[in-house]
Amino acid sequence: MKVEYRVYLGIGIFVLIVTVVYFFWAKEYGGAMMLFGTAGLGLLPALYLGWWKRRMEPRPEDVEEATVAENRGAVGAFPDHTIFPFVLGIGAFLTALSLVFGPSTAVIGLALIVFAATSATLESRRGGTV
Amino acid sequence: MTIAEERSELAHEPEADAQHGPTGIYKWLTSTDHKVIGKNYMYTSLVFLMIAGAMAMIIRAQLVQPNGHIVSQQMYNELFTIHGSMMLYLFAGPFAFGGFANFILPLQIGAPDMAFPRLNALSYWLYLTGGTTMLMGFFVNGGAAAFGWVSYAPLSSYTYSPGPGPDLWIVAIILTGFSGIFTAVNLVTTAFYLRAPGMTMFRMPIFTWNMVVTGILILIAFPILTAAMVMLYADRHLGTHFFTVAGGGSPVMWQNLFWFFGHPEVYILALPYFGIASEIFPVFAKKPIFGYKGLVFATLAIAGLSTGVWAHHMYTTGTVLLPFFAALSLLIAVPTGIKVFTWIGTLWGGNLQFRVPLLFALGFLVTFTMGGFSGVMLASPPFDFAVHDTYFVVAHFHQVLAGTAIFAGFAGFYYWYPKLTGRMMREGLGKLQFWIAFIAFNMTFIPQYLAGLRGMPRRIPVYLVSDHVTFLNQVSSVGAFLTGFSFLIWLLNLWISWRRPIPAGDNPWDGHTLEWATSSPPPHHNFTSLPPIRSQRPVWDKNHPEYADYTTDHDGTPKKEVEPR
Numbered sequence: 001m002k003v004e005y006r007v008y009l010g011i012g013i014f015v016l017i018v019t020v021v022y023f024f025w026a027k028e029y030g031g032a033m034m035l036f037g038t039a040g041l042g043l044l045p046a047l048y049l050g051w052w053k054r055r056m057e058p059r060p061e062d063v064e065e066a067t068v069a070e071n072r073g074a075v076g077a078f079p080d081h082t083i084f085p086f087v088l089g090i091g092a093f094l095t096a097l098s099l100v101f102g103p104s105t106a107v108i109g110l111a112l113i114v115f116a117a118t119s120a121t122l123e124s125r126r127g128g129t130v
Numbered sequence: 131m132t133i134a135e136e137r138s139e140l141a142h143e144p145e146a147d148a149q150h151g152p153t154g155i156y157k158w159l160t161s162t163d164h165k166v167i168g169k170n171y172m173y174t175s176l177v178f179l180m181i182a183g184a185m186a187m188i189i190r191a192q193l194v195q196p197n198g199h200i201v202s203q204q205m206y207n208e209l210f211t212i213h214g215s216m217m218l219y220l221f222a223g224p225f226a227f228g229g230f231a232n233f234i235l236p237l238q239i240g241a242p243d244m245a246f247p248r249l250n251a252l253s254y255w256l257y258l259t260g261g262t263t264m265l266m267g268f269f270v271n272g273g274a275a276a277f278g279w280v281s282y283a284p285l286s287s288y289t290y291s292p293g294p295g296p297d298l299w300i301v302a303i304i305l306t307g308f309s310g311i312f313t314a315v316n317l318v319t320t321a322f323y324l325r326a327p328g329m330t331m332f333r334m335p336i337f338t339w340n341m342v343v344t345g346i347l348i349l350i351a352f353p354i355l356t357a358a359m360v361m362l363y364a365d366r367h368l369g370t371h372f373f374t375v376a377g378g379g380s381p382v383m384w385q386n387l388f389w390f391f392g393h394p395e396v397y398i399l400a401l402p403y404f405g406i407a408s409e410i411f412p413v414f415a416k417k418p419i420f421g422y423k424g425l426v427f428a429t430l431a432i433a434g435l436s437t438g439v440w441a442h443h444m445y446t447t448g449t450v451l452l453p454f455f456a457a458l459s460l461l462i463a464v465p466t467g468i469k470v471f472t473w474i475g476t477l478w479g480g481n482l483q484f485r486v487p488l489l490f491a492l493g494f495l496v497t498f499t500m501g502g503f504s505g506v507m508l509a510s511p512p513f514d515f516a517v518h519d520t521y522f523v524v525a526h527f528h529q530v531l532a533g534t535a536i537f538a539g540f541a542g543f544y545y546w547y548p549k550l551t552g553r554m555m556r557e558g559l560g561k562l563q564f565w566i567a568f569i570a571f572n573m574t575f576i577p578q579y580l581a582g583l584r585g586m587p588r589r590i591p592v593y594l595v596s597d598h599v600t601f602l603n604q605v606s607s608v609g610a611f612l613t614g615f616s617f618l619i620w621l622l623n624l625w626i627s628w629r630r631p632i633p634a635g636d637n638p639w640d641g642h643t644l645e646w647a648t649s650s651p652p653p654h655h656n657f658t659s660l661p662p663i664r665s666q667r668p669v670w671d672k673n674h675p676e677y678a679d680y681t682t683d684h685d686g687t688p689k690k691e692v693e694p695r
Contacts, residue, residue: 003331004322007430011346014434018458022438026451030383031441034354034390038437041350049322060327068660070327078243078655081151081160085248089255096305097263099363100297120248 001056005049012042082123088116162247165652167254168233169550172543174254175225178261180617182216185209187614190574190607196595206591207276208295212264214279215299218399219306220261222535226402227310227348228257230542231317231341233550237645238335240326240663242655245319253312260305267295275299278589280392281362283373283384288366297366300359307356314348317341326644328663335643335666336425340405343429347394347401350437355391358384382449389440397436399531400498401429403538404469407491410545411473413641414488415480418679421472422666428465428472435462445514452511459509463502470499486560487639490541493568494534500572501529504579519589522582525575533571540567540620548634551627552650559623567616573609577602642667 019035026032060066091112098106152160161167189209192198201209236244244250267274272293277285281299284290321334321342334342362384364370371377373384412419419425435458441450442459473495482488504526508514517523540563547555581602586593593599637646646669648657661672665679 001322007331007342008346010430011434015437018434018438022451022454025454028451030386031390034386035438038350042346061325061329062331064328064330064333064664066327067662068327075242075324076245078247079162080654081157082162082248082251083160085162085251086159086255088252089259092256092308093259093263093305096259096301099301100294124248 001049001053001059001062003062005046005053008042008046008049010042012039012044012046015039015042077124079124082120084116084120084123087112088120091116162243162251163654164232164236164244164247164250165550165656167250168229168231170254171224171232171257172229172550174258174261175221175229178216178220179225181265182213182221183614183617185213185216186610189213190610192591193593193603194607196597196600197592201591203591204273204276207589208268208274210589211275211278211299212267215264215275215303216261217532217535218279218395219303220257220264222399222531222539223310223395224257224306225535225539226406226542227317227341227344227398228254228313230337230406230546231344231402232313234546234645235317235338235341236320236324237549237648237652237656238338238643239321239324239329240644240657240660241320241324242657244316245324246316249312250316253309253316256305256309256312260302260309263298263305264302267298270294270298280388281384282388283362283365283381284375286362286366286384287374297363300363300366304356304359307352307359310348311352311356314345314352318345318349321345326660326663329644332423332426333663333666335405336408336419336422337402337405337643339426340401340408340429343433344398344401347398347433347436351391351394351398354387355395358387358391361387382444382447385444385447386440389443390437392443393440394433394436396527396531397432400534401432403494403534403542404429406538406542406545407473407494409643410487410491410541411476413545413639414483414485414491415477416483416640417476417480418642418667419472420475420478421468424468425472428468431465432462435465442509442514445511446518456509456511460506463506463509466502470495470502485544485639486555486557486564487541487545489561489564490537490544493564493571494537494541496568497529497533497537497571501526501531501533505530517582519587520582521578521586521588524588525578525582528575528578533575536567536571540564545639546645547627548638549645549650549652551631552634553627553631554634554638555623555627556632559619559626563616563619563623566619567613570609570612570616574606574613575609577606577609581606637669637673640670640673642670644668647672 015035016039019032019039022028022035023032060070063070091109094105094109095113096109098104098109151157157166158170188201189206192200192206232244232250236242264274270293273295275281275286275291275296275298277291277296281296286296321338325334361370361372365372365374365379371379373379373381375381408419408425438458439455439462441455444450445452445455504522508517508523508526544555544560547553581599582588584597584599584602586597586599586602593603634650636648636650638650639646644660644663645652647659647661661668665671667679671678671680
């Protein structure tokens with residue numbers, strides 16, 4: 001986790017330095033704010049990863065001498081196939097189209113989003129196949 | 131739902147991917163397998179490439195003669211807008227970042243799938259519907275968006291661009307933007323949390339590293355684009371005045387927001403293709419990559435610097451700090467140069483095998499370097515003032531972006547096609563496609579540099595005989611038509627491979643990285659066994675123990691990684 005943390009930290013600190021230089025040199029607030037926000041986007045994940053790095057033992061994927069046997073067990077639960085991402089995508093598409101063609105498509109779109117999001121959540125809680 | 135057993139070292143009979151779960155259209159609609167989604171992305175984005183390429187052919191046909199009349203001026207504006215938007219938002223990024231990354235990244239790190247398979251599937255559907263939305267613009271009253279892929283204010287306001295076409299364009303960008311953000315979250319999380327034991331960050335293949343950095347850049351840049359699109363929509367329909375002077379807004383603010391996304395976007399498009407080339411050069415030079423860590427840090431440096439150069443697209447507005455942006459823009463040439471030298475270093479002294487993937491990768495190297503040099507020229511404000519908004523800029527970004535996406539993209543396609551399908555493509559047709567594409571591509575864009583230096587502005591549907599750019603445009607158009615023809619050869623190659631398959635085997639190129647440790651195509655959840663991961667080239671180590679990148683104990687146990695020879 002150390003390298004992951006340092007990648008984000010490095011980007012955050014670098015952009016923070018650029019922000020300070022830009023702010024005092026250009027004296028332009030819009031660009032400085034965007035750069036400051038970008039520095040935050042680097043530093044926030046860095047804080048999260050750094051917090052976990054201190055509290056975790058090195059994982060097998062962080063250890064150069066680790067063997068496959070050291071990480072035996074379930075990697076995770078992966079759905080094989082499910083219709084709900086497709087339904088959710090179509091719902092988002094119809095909802096977005098309402099910005100162009102009026103609210104009628106949003107009625108169907110939002111209904112599909114609610115149905116698909118609820119069903120996908122229940123599906124993952126059940127843990128069963130689709 | 132499958133609980134993936136952790137990376138068994140025991141070999142089983144591979145369960146063919148096609149035999150698992152539903153088949154046909156229902157498989158396509160419901161699959162959450164990263165391999166299926168990756169292929170969906172790849173083939174969809176190639177269809178978008180063909181559509182955008184057809185638009186380019188019409189544009190070049192219009193410019194063959196002075197005062198061309200192939201299409202109306204309004205249609206010309208719509209064509210170059212949607213051509214640019216499709217190439218950038220729907221082909222170049224999704225082909226590599228949605229297609230190759232989805233298929234290859236989990237395989238390269240020994241993972242059974244992406245970290246969030248449902249989110250991955252949703253990303254694809256948002257991408258497909260976003261692309262469809264963009265094309266719908268041609269079928270509504272007033273036509274498609276016609277303000278260029280950068281949609282500058284106030285041209286993109288409702289006053290100057292009325293009708294539903296521009297709104298469809300905005301909605302399309304928002305949908306594909308969310309698709310990109312979801313894919314980025316997925317790829318970064320997968321690379322951070324699903325690596326196989328022993329696959330440390332500094333053993334990840336360069337392709338995977340580049341995808342991680344691209345993912346981080348997407349998470350920085352795409353939310354700003356989405357926010358800017360919402361503001362633009364609000365200006366058009368909700369009475370706000372973010373970008374209209376009359377209401378106290380600022381059109382230049384649009385440029386700042388757009389390019390704060392737009393310049394990292396250039397590297398979001400380029401870095402994945404750099405990763406593809408970085409995989410191909412060592413395999414076909416029979417050497418390890420030269421300067422692995424240098425490449426990784428150069429990629430990170432490019433990512434960091436790319437966030438601070440947005441206003442080099444805005445020199446001529448007169449509102450930006452020229453020395454700051456010129457300095458940072460020139461600085462980007464340093465890590466980019468490191469990459470080019472690293473690739474040359476990898477090839478240097480290698481046992482080069484000029485197969486089709488290497489030819490396309492070399493084509494990328496040449497066109498990208500050429501386009502990169504003109505980019506360094508454009509980073510200088512006095513030069514940019516002279517050629518801003520001319521065909522010089524068009525030639526520059528086509529060489530850098532289209533050259534990268536097409537040559538490195540086809541390099542990757544030929545390289546990984548055996549893994550995707552278990553089949554080989556025909557070598558002779560591939561070489562023919564490469565040579566026609568390489569000559570024709572440069573024939574298209576080198577004359578455009580010269581036309582730009584003679585003052586030919588971009589985005590114009592007509593020019594005069596007295597502009598002295600007729601011959602240059604004719605050469606450029608012939609080059610464009612030949613480039614289009616080269617894609618037909620690729621389609622023929624694909625068709626022959628489909629009708630008369632040549633089995634590829636698991637590792638036809640003697641590849642180095644983990645995707646070549648599994649069957650072609652890979653089984654459900656990717657691996658039935660994994661080799662020990664003791665270096666950046668675990669499959670090479672396994673297949674060539676006498677040249678392995680690590681030392682062993684007297685009993686043959688892997689002991690310590692050594693500097694690559």
